[in-house]
Amino acid sequence: MTAVEPVQVEVSPDHSQAWTHFKEISYNDFGRSETLMPYKVCRMFESGRLLPMQRGFIDYPQIVNEHFGMYSFGLSLKFEPALWKVRRGASFPYKIHTRVVGVGRTSLNLQSRLINKLDEKELATLNLKYVYVNRHTGRSATLPDWLVNKYTSTLREKISVELPKTVPRVPLSASSYDVMVAESDVDHNNHTNNASYIRYCSDAVHSAVKKGRLPRLEPDASNFPLLDLQAVYLGQSWMGDKLRVLLWQQEDQQDAICFVIKRKRKEQETVIFYSCMVFEKVMVASRL
Structure with a gap:
């Protein structure tokens, strides 16, 4: 074993929001042009979403098991030009703020924002449709009533994912x-x-x-x-x-x-x- 430090994750008491904090952008996230690679930014959003899910965001541990899972169906991702001006050799601490912005019978809409912690500027915004799936049939499944009712009642802003x-x-x-x-x-x-x-x-x-x-x-x-x-x-x-x-x-x-x-x-x-x-x-x- 070697010494490690856990990624800092915050989950709101009602599990409808999460903040994941990262110390810097990795050297490996930059490509041939010395700027960030788009697919690496997608992985940044993925880590900012999945880590808090493992700690209770959207009640993930209660609804995902060997029979049911949550999978991405579609996404809309917008980038600010400033993000592509960051060059290899420079970095900044950042956070991913993710929240529930839509509730359906078989899916949740999530919004994630990539925020530079040095100046609090939003550099990219991801809107994601997350579908509940029966692992055995591969088809969408109905979310538990208690979960739908819970997040419908806590919804602060409804945002549709344009697909x-x-x-x-x-x-x-x-x-x-x-x-x-x-x-x-x-x-x-x-x-x-x-x-x-x-x-x-x-x-x-x-x-x-x-x-x-x-x-x-x-x-x-x-x-x-x-x-x-x-x-x-x-x-x-x-x-x-x-x-x-x-x-x-x-x-x-x-x-x-x-x-x-x-x-x-x-x-x-x-x-x-x-x-x-x-x-x-x-x-x-x-x-x-």
């Missing part, structure tokens, strides 16, 4: 990028971590730019900061699965890129993920 109603048709001109799920992509649930899909999409963008398929983001996608991200998780994948990322530029919104990820098994492909990412319209000074 696409349907997956758009993939145009024939879409660019394609193949991925095989590696062991390092899999989380404690033994399926592909949600943030890994964001990384696959980011890698697909850079591949498409190099092939001349996304002139909008040339000469390097790293020079166009990500402003907005929506994602819907429609299925799962596991280590060893072959995935195909399809991406294209929206015709009616030139700064938006759409993504569909399909899981390939034998001769069949199943859509398991859909996302839309909005990038800065104007290229910033080269970060490379």
